[in-house]
Amino acid sequence: MLNSPLIDAVLPLRSVVITLRWLSPSKTGFLHHAGLHAWVRFLAGSPEQFSDFIVVEPIENGHISYQAGDGYRFRITVLNGGESLLDTLFSSLKRLPESAANHPDIAGAFSDNLVLEKIEDTFEHHQVTQIEDLSVFDINALMLETAVWSRQRRFKVAFNTPARLVKPKPEDGTELKGQNRYCRDKSDLNWQLFTHRLTDTFINLFQSRTGERLQRQNWPEAQLHAGLAVWLNNSYTNKKEKKVKDASGMLAQMQIEIDDDFPADLLALLVLGQYIGMGQNRAFGMGQYQLQDAYGYCSYPRPQAAKSLLEKSLSDASLHQACQTMYPRQANFDSSDTDEEHHDAIDELLTKLYVSRERIFKREFTPSQLHSVEIEKPEGGTRLLSVPNWHDRTLQKAVTECLGNTLEHIWMKHSYGYRKGHSRLQARDQINQYIQQGYEWVLESDIESFFDSVNWLNLEQRLKLLLPNEPLVPLLMQWVSAAKQTEDEQTLARHNGLPQGAPISPILANLLLDDLDQDMIAKGHQIVRYADDFVLLFKSKAAAESALDDIITALKEHHLAINLEKTRIVEASQGFRYLGYLFVDGYAIETKREYRKEHAQLDKQLNASSLENEPSLQQEPAVQNEQSTLIGEREKLGTLLIIAGDIAMLSSEKQRLIVEQYDELHTYPWATLSSVLLVGPHHITTPALKSAMFHNVPVHFASQYGRYQGVSAGAAPSVFGADFWLLQAQYLQQETNALNISQVLIQARIEGIRAVISRREKDAPELNKIQRLDEKRLRAETLDQLRGYEGQASKQLWAFFQRILEEDWGFTGRNRRPPKDPINALLSLGYTYLYSLVDSVNRTVGLYPWQGALHQRHGYHHTLASDLMEPWRYLVEHVVLTLINRHQIHKDDFVIKENGCEMSSGARKTLLKELLVQLTKVPKGGNSLLTEMSNQSYRLALSCKMQQRFIAWSPKR
Known part of the structure; x- marks a missing residue:
């Protein structure tokens, strides 16, 4: 009794x-x-x-x-x-x-x-x-039910509605407020807390009837293991008080193990608690739980909904809509069929879907095996998907429409992947907003082999807690655990993971990872997640470092782990990449590469050449050198493809650019390209131009002399964004920035002068004077001073030229228009070619050609090209002396006239050809000079965006 x-x-x-x-x-x-x-x-x-x-x-x-x-x-x-x-x-x-x-x-x-x-x-x-x-549940009924459970040493407690179980008061006296007062993680749950809160519920009910407050009775020890806990946010408006009140709570599943002599009256309280619930807001229906044995039996079954989610998701209207959406994706779809033939085909398919629906309702349905389908990755290569047949994909499509709308109501706002009304654009804006609010440290990571590692038991428990007694859950788990057919048509059983290629997988992935969002927010961390790829933002580096353990713990609850190789902490001002954007100081630069869940590892050195043996096809990373460590390892800006030399033919096929040159074919996925620069009369087909515009890859054209001619582009701005020209102008117009960048350029220019001289005469007297000028340069406080030191260094170079060249070349110093001697004619032609080429590269990168740092703006002159060609003047001077020493250019190639010195077409071709050879030659283990030229332009663009130190190219001594 x-x-x-x-x-x-x-x-x-x-x-x-x-x-x-x-x-x-x-x-x-x-x-x-x-x-x-x-x-x-x-x-x-x-x-x-x-x-x-x-x-x-x-x-x-x-x-x-x-x-x-x-x-x-x-x-x-x-x-x-x-x-x-x-x-x-x-x-x-x-x-x-x-x-x-x-x-x-x-x-x-x-x-x-x-x-x-x-x-x-x-x-x-x-x-x-x-x-x-009505019948009554009295003491006799309770005794009978208690006797049933007394024969169970081990059983489960599953909360079917959110419970608000107050945590014990912290021993240090800290006052818990808001949602922090309640248990939300499985680590918060233990036997003592559970029995205390259950007892408190009955004590409160007793007090409401008698006015007497009883003391808690101590329960004997038992084992409680919390298998899963899920926090659900919820609130409501109290109309009387005109306040929004919190009604969030925890869903949880626990296993309890009791001794044979466990007291019957206490076990009765545990049984009776199923009927009245426990915890705060119990009368709302919160804190409702069931006792379940190892086979899922429960003595107090939960009624079915009037119409299950399964029935709603597979209604006639839902199946018809899914069938129409999926119809064109059939293997035997023929777009040339008439409308009547299409309607007949859809009706036939719908009939088969209705048959499967009935089998599902009768629990006689068997899902199709998964088939391996290989697809191309945006960055090249392939990815292997596990895909159900069309029939099952269509059924899943209908289900995901209903299930996605349902789960959307409980998911945190901090995830942006695979959700209606959410996008990576919103993720971008949220990250920038956090940075503007002072969250300047970023922890970026993703989950190790997420889709292959999902634990089925964990997923099923979570679904059953959210949707108790819902027949949709067993169907979902059938699809998740479907066997896979191998290439040799063998059946391969699977034991974990979500099949990539199944329509239900993205929704179930978000369902699992929403718990990560919840845990991070509860810890006070700001998270932005896109599928299994996420970043967290903090106001200090120490906070970011301490959060790493929180992430590991949260994922471990779901048998998941972070990818340590792709996890790093970086200051936002240094730049980081996420979702195809480069985030720098509140700006998000579109990197022109389609976002992808799986991404290629960044090259160990961003300046590594991918075509070491190709003299004219230069495929280079957009960023290189010291700054590469500041920018992150998630996405490159994209590849700038420069084609020079012999005439090439460009076409497009299967989402790739095809380049035919030197009797060889090279292919480049459109999604990996940031832009293309054609230097010379190369041919590109109209379909290739249309593909380029579709993929937002601008194709720039320059003459064989490097002069910029124009661009074919889509509607999207450059990789640095629509407002970049304004940002560049603002940055370079600041006196300090202009001086710092000019210092670097003049340093590179002087280094080039030193290289030209020292490679021909190591002990040349001009070198000492150049060294002193370089030391003075370091102390320059104005642009005029810098220009003066550069001019004096150039005079030493021309003095060297005059000293080593034979007198009959007639060189007495540098003059420009018109050139009075063969050397000045060669230098002017070389500099003009160089200016045009640098200008074309600058435009291809996306720089504003009329805003430089060193040279003053005047007329239509592209001052930025004049700035960035300073380090490259070395090449012209080196090549001119080399061609003369090799006797590849002769004095009789020139005619001196009153209006200047005229050059033969043969000499012109010889100079330009040698410059092109030098620019496109790829040294072992290094980059071509054309690659270095474009990288220098990218570095300036990033400096304007990131306000980081600019690095110019300079020749090795």
Whole structure:
């Protein structure tokens, strides 16, 4: 015999399942507790002690919207003393919708838009019309049920509705506030806390009836292992107080193991708790749990929804829509068929889908095996997907439409992948907003082999907690665990993972990883996640470092781990890459590469050449040198492809640019290219130009002399964004920035002068004077001073030229227009070619040609090209002396006239050809000079964006 005042205070119980019908469409949200409880309380007359006697349990949590004519079901349990309230409630339910006409929240989901269908007894399942028809759950029924569970040494406790279990007060006296007061993780749960909160629930009910406060009784020790805990955010508006109140709670599954001599009266409390719930807001229907044995048996089964999510997702309308969407993706789809033939084909397919639906409803359905499908990655290479057949994909499409809309209501706003109304653009904006708010340290990472590592038991438990007694869950798990057919048609059983290529996988991935978002937010971390790829932002490096353990712990709960190789902490001002953007100081630069979940590892050295043996096809990374370590290892800006030399033919095929040159073919995925520069009369087909525009890859044209001619481009801005020209102008117009960049350029120019001289005469007297000028340069405080030192260094170079060249070359110093001697004619032609080529590269990179740092703007002159060609003047001077020493250019190639020195076409071709050879030659283990030229331009662009130190190219001594 059970003899406990706590039990006597609440027994006997009466319980009914109420079925209503919607008279008009309604949207309820994922959790129905607050709105449903307030509506039922109003129907019962809004008594003060309503919650002490009535438990309103929502059965259809997870159903977010209803149409007129749809059913709606919930359960009411009445504790001892609440019989009169139930009688009033019966009367009001029968008078719906009139009885709800004056409900204060008449605009809410529950109002005068419902009518009664039927009332059923929970325990005996018969229909009732009055309270006298109800059976009771009394002490005898409780004893029988307790006896059943006393034979179980081990059983599960599964919370079907969110529970608000208050944590113990911290030993250090810290006051917990808000949601931090409640258990939310499985680490918060233990046997003592669980039994304390269950006992407190009964003590509170006893006190509400007697006014007496009993003390807790100590429970004997038992083992409690929390398998899974999920926190659900929820809130409601209290119309009377005009306040938004929190109604969040924890779903959890625990396993309890008790001894043979466990006290019967305490076990009875555990059994009885299933009927009344536990924790705060229990009367709302929160904290409802079930006891389950190892086979899933429960003595207090949960009623089914009026119409399951499975039935809704596979309705005629849903299947028809999914079939129409998926119809063109059939293997035998023929776009040339007539409309009538298409309609007939869809009807035939729908008939087969309806047959499968019936088999699903009868639980006779067997999913198709997964097939391996190889697809091209945007960056090249392939990815192997596991794909169901068309029939199953279409069924899954219908299900994901319903399930996605449902789960969207509980997911955190911090994830942006595979969600309607969310995108990487929003993720970009959120990251920039955090940075502007002072979160200047970034922890970037992703999950190690996420889609292959998902634990099925964990996923199934989570689905069952969110959607208890929902027949959709077993179907989802059938699809998730489908076997795979190998290439030799063998059946391969799978044991974990989500099949990439199945429509349900992205939604289930977000379902699992939403818990990571919840945990990070609860810890006070700012997270932005796109599928299994995420960044966290912090206000200090120490905070970022300490958060790493939080991430590891949160993922470990789901049997997942972070990818340590792709995890790093970086200051936002240094730049980092995420989702195809380069984030720098509040800016997000579109990198021109299609975002992808799996991405290629960044080359160990960003300046490594990918075509070491090609003299004219230069495929280079957009950024290189010292700054590469500042920019991150997730996405490159894209490849700038420069084609020079012999005439090439460019075409497009299968999402790739095809380049035919020197009797060889080279292919480049369009998604990996940032831009293309054609130097010379190369040919590109119209389809290739259209493909380039479709992929937002601008194709720039320059003459064989490097002069920029124009661009064919799509509507998108350059990789640095639509506002980059303005940013560049603002940055370079600042005196300090202009001086710093000019210092670097003049240093490189002087280094080039030194190289030209020292490679021909190591002890040349001009070198000492150049060294002193270089030392003075370091102390220059104005641009005029810098220009002066550069001019003096150049005079030393021309003095060297005059000294080593034979007198009959007639060189007495540098003059420009018109050139008076062969040397000046060669230098002018070389510099003009160099200026044009640098200008073409600058434009291809996306730089504003009229804004430089060193040279002053005048007319249409592209001052930036004049700036950035300074380091490259060395090449012209070196080549001119080399051609003369090799006797490849002769004095009789020139004619001196009154208006200047004229050069033969042969000499012109010889100089330009040698310059091109030098520019495109790829040294072993290094880059071509043309590659270095474009990288220097990229470095300046990044300096303008990042406000980092600019690095110019200079020759090795």
